[in-house]
Amino acid sequence: xxxxxxxxxxxxxxxxxxxxxxxxxxxxxxxxxxxxxxxxxxxxxxxxxxxxxxxxxxxxxxxxxxxxxxxxxxxxxxxxxxxxxxxxxxxxxxxxxxxxxxxxxxxxxxxxxxxxxxxxxxxxxxxxxxxxxxxxxxxxxxxxxxxxxxxxxxxxxxxxxxxxxxxxxxxxxxxxxxxxxxxxxxxxxxxxxxxxxxxxxxxxxxxxxxxxxxxxxxxxxxxxxxxxxxxxxxxxxxxxxxxxxxxxxxxxxxxxxxxxxxxxxxxxxxxxxxxxxxxxxxxxxxxxxxxxxxxxxxxxxxxxxxxxxxxxxxxxxxxxxxxxxxxxxxxxxxxxxxxxxxxxxxxxxxxxxxxxxxxxxxxxxxxxxxxxxxxxxxxxxxxxxxxxxxxxxxxxxxxxxxxxxxxxxxxxxxxxxxxxxxxxxxxxxxxxxxxxxxxxxxxxxxxxxxxxxxxxxxxxxxxx
Amino acid sequence: xxxxxxxxxxxxxxxxxxxxxxxxxxxxxxxxxxxxxxxxxxxxxxxxxxxxxxxxxxxxxxxxxxxxxxxxxxxxxxxxxxxxxxxxxxxxxxxxxxxxxxx
Numbered sequence: 001x002x003x004x005x006x007x008x009x010x011x012x013x014x015x016x017x018x019x020x021x022x023x024x025x026x027x028x029x030x031x032x033x034x035x036x037x038x039x040x041x042x043x044x045x046x047x048x049x050x051x052x053x054x055x056x057x058x059x060x061x062x063x064x065x066x067x068x069x070x071x072x073x074x075x076x077x078x079x080x081x082x083x084x085x086x087x088x089x090x091x092x093x094x095x096x097x098x099x100x101x102x103x104x105x106x107x108x109x110x111x112x113x114x115x116x117x118x119x120x121x122x123x124x125x126x127x128x129x130x131x132x133x134x135x136x137x138x139x140x141x142x143x144x145x146x147x148x149x150x151x152x153x154x155x156x157x158x159x160x161x162x163x164x165x166x167x168x169x170x171x172x173x174x175x176x177x178x179x180x181x182x183x184x185x186x187x188x189x190x191x192x193x194x195x196x197x198x199x200x201x202x203x204x205x206x207x208x209x210x211x212x213x214x215x216x217x218x219x220x221x222x223x224x225x226x227x228x229x230x231x232x233x234x235x236x237x238x239x240x241x242x243x244x245x246x247x248x249x250x251x252x253x254x255x256x257x258x259x260x261x262x263x264x265x266x267x268x269x270x271x272x273x274x275x276x277x278x279x280x281x282x283x284x285x286x287x288x289x290x291x292x293x294x295x296x297x298x299x300x301x302x303x304x305x306x307x308x309x310x311x312x313x314x315x316x317x318x319x320x321x322x323x324x325x326x327x328x329x330x331x332x333x334x335x336x337x338x339x340x341x342x343x344x345x346x347x348x349x350x351x352x353x354x355x356x357x358x359x360x361x362x363x364x365x366x367x368x369x370x371x372x373x374x375x376x377x378x379x380x381x382x383x384x385x386x387x388x389x390x391x392x393x394x395x396x397x398x399x400x401x402x403x404x405x406x407x408x409x410x411x412x413x414x415x416x417x418x419x420x421x422x423x424x425x426x427x428x429x430x431x432x433x434x435x436x437x438x439x440x441x442x443x444x445x446x447x448x449x450x451x452x453x454x455x456x457x458x459x460x461x462x463x464x
Numbered sequence: 465x466x467x468x469x470x471x472x473x474x475x476x477x478x479x480x481x482x483x484x485x486x487x488x489x490x491x492x493x494x495x496x497x498x499x500x501x502x503x504x505x506x507x508x509x510x511x512x513x514x515x516x517x518x519x520x521x522x523x524x525x526x527x528x529x530x531x532x533x534x535x536x537x538x539x540x541x542x543x544x545x546x547x548x549x550x551x552x553x554x555x556x557x558x559x560x561x562x563x564x565x566x567x
Binding site for chain 1: 501508517
């Protein structure tokens with residue numbers, strides 16, 4: 001039996017490696033997901049068989065099978081029913097489940113440890129449990145924030161509390177190790193679990209909604225680390241390897257996202273934009289805003305040759321991706337070339353916009369990345385900005401005082417004409433005025449993305 | 465601490481190699497695949513379920529409190545895995561339900 005177990009774990013580990021490798025290549029991503037899923041299924045089946053083989057039906061086994069069955073069915077249902085715009089929340093939610101599992105494992109395993117056990121092994125257990133707990137509560141808060149149920153809380157109290165919690169998480173195990181504090185392992189586990197849960201909450205609370213993808217990626221990576229530590233605890237090779245792959249890949253992914261936003265991980269975690277200066281928003285009143293109408297815009301579109309559509313989170317919120325695709329079809333039938341230009345951090349997660357547009361049957365070739373088009377942006381007759389803000393703000397290039405200075409942007413202002421569809425003059429997530437709105441070639445269409453696109457499509461049909 | 469490390473040398477080599485492997489295998493990921501990759505990785509750390517199953521096995525059958533905790537742990541782990549893989553699959557199927565030449 002143990003040979004089968006070892007061989008299966010080995011195969012599962014290979015499937016994780018190949019799965020992750022394939023997941024990062026567009027042609028093989030689906031196969032990669034399938035492989036990793038199969039490897040996981042194999043690992044679970046052999047673990048269940050290996051643990052319970054020949055022991056008859058016990059209450060443990062029955063409960064276990066019920067839990068696995070219920071988990072699978074509910075997981076599938078949630079994944080199938082959720083709208084595409086809610087994907088980031090869902091990833092966060094499932095991540096919380098993994099964190100919760102690590103927390104419970106820590107509590108359960110702590111009871112198995114007897115008397116004079118190795119303190120290092122205990123610390124591994126405690127760390128796995130603390131990281132799991134932090135990841136659990138942090139992911140839940142991230143989930144609530146993305147779902148719009150939780151606002152940013154950036155009060156001094158939260159920041160101070162977060163520091164205190166972090167220090168206690170480090171110091172309490174150290175104190176107990178060197179016998180400054182005498183606690184039984186169980187007391188220690190309970191205290192640390194409580195603090196870690198609290199820390200997860202106050203850790204995520206001050207971080208801005210726009211930075212949630214970075215946070216989710218980080219928490220995802222943390223759960224990986226917790227899994228790996230739990231694996232050390234169980235001397236289980238598949239848990240160690242799987243956990244570490246996710247841990248290290250997650251850190252890299254987190255850094256890639258930070259880089260795309262030109263922000264350091266530290267600034268994201270501290271919930272601040274660099275060098276925020278009070279004066280930088282003062283240009284607002286001086287800007288000369290030129291509103292436009294649906295009719296005017298449709299006419300301009302009909303005479304254009306090449307159009308760039310720049311989508312942002314507003315498009316996702318308004319669920320307007322299908323209308324966007326319709327607009328594209330109509331324009332193409334009139335011989336207009338349409339490209340979608342996607343900023344690396346458009347939406348709430350890298351790649352989020354691509355998924356949404358793919359859902360609306362937008363052809364892959366039409367999606368352009370920022371770097372691809374920035375140099376010949378001037379060749380576009382019109383750039384339509386739908387629900388995006390900071391990612392097209394020229395202040396990031398021109399105004400050294402701006403908090404977003406240095407962030408790579410789509411050079412929409414270089415197009416012959418820019419129309420921004422947005423509901424009002426509200427600011428983007430960075431909380432800065434967008435100097436694009438004041439540019440000579442820029443006009444604004446104040447409307448909900450869905451309403452505006454519907455109107456334009458109808459107008460275009462009439463023109464035809 | 466150091467005794468612990470020297471007593472477990474092979475695992476430490478294994479861990480360090482895994483860290484580099486994890487970074488290496490995803491280092492060329494294009495931005496459009498960040499979401500499915502994150503979701504897929506999210507599903508993979510659900511392998512913690514293996515630990516939950518092992519724990520579940522050695523809980524005494526009459527220890528109802530711990531059985532409940534174990535039950536929840538297994539449930540959460542499974543939810544992590546199945547939800548993770550199904551969501552990833554769904555996101556990816558959005559990309560591939562049209563015939564297209566990618567890159």
